[in-house]
Amino acid sequence: MMNTLGYAILSALGRKPCSGYELAQYLDAVWPAKHSQIYPRLTKMEQNGLLIFEEVIQTGKPDKKIFSITDKGRETLEKWVIESPSDPIMRDEFLIKVNSIWLSDEENAKKLIQDRISDLEQKVAFRTDTITELEQKHRGDTMSKHFGRYLLFNRRNMMDKEEISWCQWVLNLIEKSNFNMSKLTLWMLGAGKLNLIIQNMIFVSEI
Template sequence: MNALAYALLSMLVRKPCTGYELKELLEVFWQAKHSQIYPLLTKLQKDGLLTFERIEQSSKPDKKVYSITEKGLKVLKEWMFRPANPAVIRDEFLIKVYALWLVDRQSAKVMFEERRAMYQSKIRYREEQIQIMEKEFGDGVLDHTSRVFGRYLLFQRKLRQEEEEVSWCDWVMDILDKTNKTNQTNKTNQTNKTI
């Protein structure tokens, strides 16, 4: 089984979910596509690791609500004791940063402003979710045997990463502003020397 399969089981151990809900919950770990999730759910169901209940909907297609089985829980618990594989980080933006010298200063600044805005939005969402957990579970969020404990830790970690990303964007934009001012000063000095 791959990491995505274990991620799906980890989501389902907390509560039954639809495929759409699983995709939304997985956002904390990585971006998975529906084309990855649904075939894997079918495989996990065939392997007896999860089951589903079909829910009829009047104006929409029926939906499946997935639940983990005892066998799935056993497999998930066994996996918990294995060492984790090294993290795979794939961020297209960082490749663009590496080649940033190819664009003008203003375009570079726009790239970082957009990145910053995206992460500020993530921070707002993460803070809202953390507040909901703290309100609903109180001190229970810090009880390692609570269903919400791992999710709370994960959201706190993601929040810190997102705040660091905003801080890094601010730092880069500050450098870009200083570079622009230095270039303008140099141009002014060269103009004054020629006059």
């Protein structure tokens, strides 16, 4: 059974063949995983026909395997990309879907982004009411037991508002481009802003 790490690997290989080491570096930005997690998954995916590898002989250092996605792997990734992502956790599969958005069509690509905006707006509205309550409870007292939660709720709202702005920017690009991804190269244009979102997306539990 495929897990999200497997889809993240397919997402990387869908763009270009990679060694296991290169995959680990790539995944660090979207779905961090250890080598001990990546290599067993690669073996299982190769056995299931989702990827293939070519062994490269190197002089003076260990040989390496270069992995490539297969037609079956691409079809698996294409079906997964258009599914609605799970609620965000510390590893957010939405970011992997965005990275593979070139496999989608305009309707599904826009739905992916619009659903994200709707979800974030609901959470921001809920937290805004809670923030007001917490503000009354701690009353500026930094030693209050409510102060930390007040800070975290504000942090999450600031992060989500920034992501909403980014999502709207993405929708604008999609609408203007008629979703011709080969010309738009959305992933490349959005890399700077996406990386900023990724770096700030270290979510905390809302207790």
